[in-house]
Amino acid sequence: MSFQILGTGSFLPERVVTNEELERMVETSDEWIMKRIGVKRRHVCTTETGTDLGAEAARRALEDAGVKAEELDLIIASTISADTISPGLAGMVQNRLGAHCPCFDINVACPGFLFALDVAAGFFARGAVKKVLVVSGERMSGLLDWGDRATCCIFGDGAGAAVLGEGDAYLSSELHTQGGDDIISIPTWWNNSPFYEHELPKNKVNMEGQATYKFAVTAMVSGIRSVLEKAGVKGEQVKAVIPHQANYRIINEARRRLPEIAPERFLMNIQEVGNTSSASEPILLDEAARGGMFEAGDYILLSAFGGGLSSAACLIKWTK
Numbered sequence: 001m002s003f004q005i006l007g008t009g010s011f012l013p014e015r016v017v018t019n020e021e022l023e024r025m026v027e028t029s030d031e032w033i034m035k036r037i038g039v040k041r042r043h044v045c046t047t048e049t050g051t052d053l054g055a056e057a058a059r060r061a062l063e064d065a066g067v068k069a070e071e072l073d074l075i076i077a078s079t080i081s082a083d084t085i086s087p088g089l090a091g092m093v094q095n096r097l098g099a100h101c102p103c104f105d106i107n108v109a110c111p112g113f114l115f116a117l118d119v120a121a122g123f124f125a126r127g128a129v130k131k132v133l134v135v136s137g138e139r140m141s142g143l144l145d146w147g148d149r150a151t152c153c154i155f156g157d158g159a160g161a162a163v164l165g166e167g168d169a170y171l172s173s174e175l176h177t178q179g180g181d182d183i184i185s186i187p188t189w190w191n192n193s194p195f196y197e198h199e200l201p202k203n204k205v206n207m208e209g210q211a212t213y214k215f216a217v218t219a220m221v222s223g224i225r226s227v228l229e230k231a232g233v234k235g236e237q238v239k240a241v242i243p244h245q246a247n248y249r250i251i252n253e254a255r256r257r258l259p260e261i262a263p264e265r266f267l268m269n270i271q272e273v274g275n276t277s278s279a280s281e282p283i284l285l286d287e288a289a290r291g292g293m294f295e296a297g298d299y300i301l302l303s304a305f306g307g308g309l310s311s312a313a314c315l316i317k318w319t320k
Helices: 019-023 030-036 050-065 089-097 112-125 209-231 248-256 277-290
Strands: 004-011 016-018 041-043 074-078 103-106 131-139 157-165 170-177 238-243 299-306 310-317
Touching: 004 050, 004 277, 016 019, 019 030, 041 157, 050 089, 050 131, 050 157, 050 277, 074 089, 074 112, 089 103, 089 131, 103 112, 112 131, 112 157, 112 170, 112 277, 112 299, 112 310, 131 277, 157 277, 170 209, 209 238, 209 248, 209 299, 209 310, 238 248, 238 277, 277 299
Parallel strands: 074 103, 074 131, 238 299
Antiparallel strands: 004 157, 016 041, 131 157, 170 310, 299 310
C-alpha cells in the first residue's frame, strides 16, 4: 500500500514583477535573464504571508479531491520560509483549515515536496493514515538580496498542495543528500545570545551558479533513470515530467541527456512563476492536472534538486 493523488491545488500572490521592472532595480536585462534563467515574470508577496499561500493552495486541493479538512489524518508541509520557526507551516495551515490531525514541517529546500511525498508513503504503508495533505509554501522574496542579479532574478513566491488517499499509485522514489553549505546556503539569524562571539552573516540566498548547474543536471538525470528502472517503466511510457523549475538551461540539458523521454514531455512554467523552491513541483503539477493534461493510467515523473545539497525523483501513476 502506498497512495494515490486525490486532488491538487496551488496559489500565487497577485503582485507580478517583470524583468523590465528588475532592470530598474539591479544591473540586468530581460535578454540576460531569459537567456541564462528563462524567467519572464514572477509573483511576489506584498500583503500575503507564507501561511496565506499554503492555506489557500491546501483549500483548493481539498476541494479538488472532494475531501473535508476534518477527514485529514496528517498534514506535512515543506518549506524553507515559514512565517515562524514555531509553529510551523503545517500547524498554521491546519489551524486555518479547521483540521484536527498531527502536523509537521520538513526542510529539504527545493526537493521538499518530493521528500514529503516519500514520508507520507511510509505512513500509508503502515496503515496509519487514510488521507494526507502535503503542502509546500514558499515566500522566497523575503530571503533574497534584491541587489544581487545572480539570485533575485530567479525566484518567486507561491504554494502548491496535494491530497493523498489510499492506493498503489506511488511506484518508486529516489532520495539523495550531499551535505554542505559551500554551494547553496541561506544563513539564519540566531543573534539573541549575548554570549555568542562569531559574526553572523546576512540571512539571504547564497548560490554558486556553475556548481549548482552541474549538480542539478547530474542529479536530475540519474534520479529519473533510477525511478524508471525501479518501477520497470520505460521512458517512452512517461506522459509528463514535472521538473523543478530552477533554470531553463538545467531542464533543457537534462532532457537532452534523456532522449528516451520526448523533450515536449518535460513541462515548464518557469517563464511565468520563476523558481518557487519546494512549491515548484506541486504548482506545476496542479496547473497540468487542471489543464486536462493527464488521464487515468498515465505515468507522471517528478524530479527536484536544490540546497542541502539534496535531490529527489519519484514516479506516480495518475488515477483521477
